[in-house]
Amino acid sequence: MIDAAGLRVMRAIADEGSFTAAALSLGYSQPAISQMVRRLEARTGTTLVERVGRSVRLTEAGAVLARHAGPVLSALDAAEEEVAAIAGLRSGRVRLMAFPSASATLVPKALAMVKAEHPGVTITFSEAEPRESLAALRAGECDLAVAFVYEGTDLGRGEEDLDPFVTTPLLDDEVLLAVPHDHELAQAKNVDMAALKDETWIAGCPRCRGHLLQLASTAGYVPDIAYETEDYVAVMGLIAEGLGVAVIPDLILKTVHHEDVAALPMTPASRRHIVAVTTPDLQRVPAVKATLDALVASAQASNSKPSKAKR
């Protein structure tokens, strides 16, 4: 019934003492004030302004409105300012999730960039496998996820539906074969997957295990998986001891280097796409957008050549 504009007008009249002055102070024309007052009087059913000769004077009811104007308008201003702070990146909160090996360099660098450029933006970060982070994103417990997708592996495959999300490519990570330093293939330039039929395998995370199975399946056999662990330091150790070989993304190899392990390209070449995932809505939230931009910049600075945008 009574709106903020009405209160602003009443306060201006109280302060300025005339319609004309009030109009001037609000940037309106004089008749606008006349009409606004009339509207307010019609709505409230009471006289608000006493037109006395040259000037005007507020009635009791009018004074009441003018008196309430201050608190209401300043509360509105406060709300507006707070939203503007978020929109202007002087404030904001982003909940970021990334898979463990992305945490090593990609994410820390991006966090530092955001903090440097927008000190008001706070980012809460937690590690999670793609499966979990996408679930969190879907559940609204996360604003931005850094995940990966194996090439060839169809994005969705039922469990991870990327349909409602927008994905931004960050890095293309080549998957290499890791063998002991003294392995017969250690010096090879390239190795065919089919040639590894009789090797003993070490698998990483469930997702990577699936990838291995798919690669072997394509080559026409089922790999002999002797060890499984999500700890890639352990994987490297196992390989170094000659207990097996493994397919490991280049990015991980760079992080957990082991001098007794050699890495070599495979045929067919296999890649892991590292992407940032969010929703169309969240992508437009300034703080989220800034973090996403920082991730892209971080990826470009750190390493390879991102491929073209997707979806």
Place this chain on the structure above:
Amino acid sequence: MIDAAGLRVMRAIADEGSFTAAALSLGYSQPAISQMVRRLEARTGTTLVERVGRSVRLTEAGAVLARHAGPVLSALDAAEEEVAAIAGLRSGRVRLMAFPSASATLVPKALAMVKAEHPGVTITFSEAEPRESLAALRAGECDLAVAFVYEGTDLGRGEEDLDPFVTTPLLDDEVLLAVPHDHELAQAKNVDMAALKDETWIAGCPRCRGHLLQLASTAGYVPDIAYETEDYVAVMGLIAEGLGVAVIPDLILKTVHHEDVAALPMTPASRRHIVAVTTPDLQRVPAVKATLDALVASAQASNSKPSKAKR
């Protein structure tokens, strides 16, 4: 930029959890909410609502608006309620001024009536001669004045311009000739003003003095005014002691009765009109209107026959 309606919508969305439910709770249609949110997002330049599958969830900025809605809206409601209280006569203040002899019965009765019917309305009352009360009315220091006008005396006469006011007739008060009980005319049914040429006169208030001068002037002489006092009790005393005669309104005679004074009609008949005066604006203020109505009722109950409305 941000208005109360927007805050109300954001709060409803936060409370209800969906656009449809929010629309229902506000009595709007669902698209109205959709559009309102879009407008707000355009104005703030930020995403306020995250459309997640079936339902929606507020972003940080949206939550900020929803959080501010409470204080702002309740402040608005408070203002509205306060104005409604004044409009509904559950509250209100009236500054009433009346000339002294009206204070005796007319005003007290009216005050009692208002108090009985509208306990929330408080009336502040002070005595003042018509000249003062009208000046106060013009200066905005008074909402309602009870004044009088002598018949024949032109209302305005330069000094008391009733143009910007509205006057409501309350009583018609006949002006009588007051003489000592043992005066030669004391038993007369009627007395001609012209026959009083050689009397010694006692004048009341300045205004009444003016009236006396006009009556005498019409009759063709200048009265011999021996005493002047605004205190009508004193006037009666002077008359009773045989020190002179006076023209006194009937209403005053009823109030300050003196058994040694006789009152008789004069020719030409002269009347004093007692009126309530206010401004067109103030007349529409509920508390003022109620007081004015009470004055009219009080006048009708107490005495004579009010004449028809004026201006």
Place this chain on the structure above:
DNA sequence: TGAATCCTATAACGCGTAGTTATCATAAGG
């Protein structure tokens, strides 16, 4: 007293906001 000036009120008009209904597209759930 009359002219000048400063107010407010009113009329006529235009535009944008904010509703409506109707229809479509998409998730969620049995």
Place this chain on the structure above:
DNA sequence: CCTTATGATAACTACGCGTTATAGGATTCA
């Protein structure tokens, strides 16, 4: 898989809320 619930969009309407132009009073000053 089909139903159902929910949000988005389009097209339309209306009126709230500004504008300019002009008229009507009130106050001041010569």
